[in-house]
Amino acid sequence: MAKGKYQEWRTPDKLTLLQAWARNGLTDEQIASNIGISRDTLYTWKKKYPDISDTLKRGKEIVDIEVENALLKRALGYEYEEVTTGLVWDKKTNDYKERVTKTVKKQVAPDVTAAIFWLKNRKPDGIDGWRDKKDVSVAANISNPFDGITTEEIKKLIDDA
Incomplete structure (x- = not known):
């Protein structure tokens, strides 16, 4: 450098x-x-x-x-105007001139993919979150009823039943 x-x-x-x-x-x-x-x-x-x-x-x-x-x-989605031009004979100049021949209002429908992309990036969390993958954690306090009992004691319980 x-x-x-x-x-x-x-x-x-x-x-x-x-x-x-x-x-x-x-x-x-x-x-x-x-x-x-x-x-x-x-x-x-x-x-x-x-x-x-x-x-x-x-x-x-x-x-x-x-x-x-x-x-x-x-x-x-949005609206726009499509303008078409064409050659039109001009009697005054005895020549063709380009003029607007038609104006049409058109609509572009909303794009679902763009909407989903927007929502996933702008509103990924919350009640109405749009994240594909939701992280759900489950916490439970589960106790083992046989905790502290030997195998022999469990076998005896089974035999008695």
Whole structure:
């Protein structure tokens, strides 16, 4: 690693670039490769320089929120307008012009898989929990009625019965 390379990456322009890479979904390994350092060096920088660590976190948070919003939208379903365009003859110019020919309101039905995924991750516990695997523990105080009795005494009890 070139001496002082980290200083270059702490400038506003380079921090913006780091944030963009994180926002675009690059892993720490890919970001380190883009910088020209090892992943371990990037981890060291993140520990040593809060501005680098915070910048990467902010970039990743933006994408996480966008994905979260998209998943929720898909889970709930949504409406959108589909716009169709086509060439229409314009008498004034004696030429074809592209114009909106049809607008249709469409609906995307809620996605059950997205809803289940959302609930399993957002509401795993509680009375109405959505966790697949439930940890159920049963505690009981069971006493052995034959505790302290020898085998011979048990045989004698059986014979007497």
